[in-house]
Amino acid sequence: MSPSSKPISETKVIVGMSGGVDSSVSALLLLQAGYQVEGLFMKNWDEDDGSEYCTAKDDLADAESVCAKLGIKLHSANFAAEYWDNVFEHFLEEYKAGRTPNPDILCNREIKFKVFLDYAELLGADYIATGHYVRRLDEGGRTYLAKGLDNNKDQSYFLHAVSEAEFAKSLFPVGELEKPEVRVLAEEHGLITHNKKDSTGICFIGERRFKDFLAQYLPAQPGVIEDLDGNALGQHSGLMYHTIGQRQGLGIGGVKGQAEAPWYVVDKDLERNVLLVAQGSDHPRLYKQSLSASQSHWIGNNPCAHGNVFHGHSKIRYRQADQECWVRESADGGLEINFAEPQRAVTPGQSIVFYKEDICLGGAVIDQAQDELIEELAAQVTEAS
């Protein structure tokens, strides 16, 4: 099991203990495999509202209980300053720019596999481990990130921005298991986390209303809701509260003279601060055939290097089925992507993540979606075939 040259019994692994069942079982599996195991609980958010929303205290207590049961040491560290600077400020900037960011992707890149990893190395770790449902593959001196075996739980989407060098120092013990098996193992070994609910939502927001949370940090700019013919239908309380493809929360009911079908956000006009809506969850404006993206990151080699067109699959959101696509680099270093099938509700600020079969190759941040295929790219594909 050890990818290093050291014997397993001398290899020290520090497991990120979240107080959840996946990290609990990760620590258990590593112990069973013979590693020297310790845990590290990190706190990334200093709530100052005495919050009933933040479960960090309970999570720490659960992590302590599991480590005591397993007989391993638990360290704890506070990375709230790093989280604020490297994740949260970027998250706010993106919202300000009218985009919908994914802080969990940034948290993995900036905190779990950077600050956490550095800290674990200071504690003498040869590896870190997390309870993510992904697999690490080692072949020909390279390290690859593969989807978790449990297709329902695969978390490679959230890890695509981490680099190969960091994966080479990371272990993912539950990636080879199905979630129900993980719970059974936890129960069999008397770990109190065995039936703990999966965490939902963004870590620092917890269960509170997202709108209230965001309003604490960003001034809302109310504006007009318009249909695609330019008719004003109502007021929105801030573009940042809305996501493309979303149905609820438009604050408009039936419109005089219009059919009684629900309305969906199809676009945001940032310049005019206008929310554009159309009727029907399958409105054609919600479907895009291509997109452009930037800030690409490749875990290993860049499959679009030297003008190559990459043909494989991608996801534009977590839990989406793999979508066939073609990708190439644009002149400005961004990416251009054509899809075999039109994609619903492409959301600027979210990530597109690329796959060759089960291997996650990397991803990029979505800038803009287009109704039509990118012609030059389509022509390049036709020429090559």
Ligand SMILES: Nc1ncnc2c1ncn2[C@@H]1O[C@H](COP(=O)(O)OP(=O)(O)OP(=O)(O)O)[C@@H](O)[C@H]1O
């Ligand atoms: N506060 C934390 N301290 C240390 N490690 C953490 C913390 N939060 C998350 N992690 C690590 O990141 C992994 C994935 O975190 P995520 O929030 O997605 O939880 P999860 O998939 O529900 O896992 P778990 O059941 O272990 O909470 C965890 O399994 C754990 O190893």
